Structure formats: structure tokens, C-alpha cells
């Protein structure tokens with residue numbers, strides 16, 4: 001069964017050195033397949049709100065183990081986060 005996984009990573013903020021949390025969503029078609037279609041979904045500093053997309057050398061990145069991500073919205077509909085992110089990205093372009 002097709003599943004989504006959330007990958008979280010943390011690194012230091014360039015502005016205030018607090019942790020920036022970055023998220024990415026990956027799709028796994030079944031239990032044994034490799035993850036495909038990995039997409040960044042955002043990054044933000046927990047203290048100052050700076051949206052820093054990646055660590056600045058020589059900062060270390062700490063990775064959290066992937067979390068199964070199967071969101072159900074208020075109306076009970078299941079949806080793929082990647083589809084939502086795509087819609088957001090499209091909206092930003094216009």
C-alpha cells in the first residue's frame with residue numbers, strides 16, 4: 001500500500017543559532033520499495049521564524065527517523081500532502 005513518510009531534520013539558524021526544523025515528504029509505493037518523490041515542504045526557525053531552506057556550512061544536520069504521515073482532514077478526506085504542497089507552490093507563482 002502506498003504510504004507517505006515525513007522526514008524532519010534540524011540545523012542551526014543563520015540569524016539566531018536556534019534550531020531550524022525542515023520537513024520533507026516521501027512516498028513509498030509498498031513496504032519494500034524505496035522512497036520516491038521526495039519533496040521539501042518547508043523549513044522554519046523555532047525562535048525567530050526565519051525560513052532557512054538548508055544548513056550553512058559547517059553546520060551539522062540532525063535527522064529524525066521518518067514518521068508515517070497519513071493525515072485525515074476535518075471532513076474525513078484523506079489526501080496526499082504532496083498534492084497540497086503542489087497547490088501551494090502553484091498559488092505562490094501567481
Ligand SMILES: [Zn+2]
Nearest residue numbers: 013016045048
Ligand atoms: Zn532563527
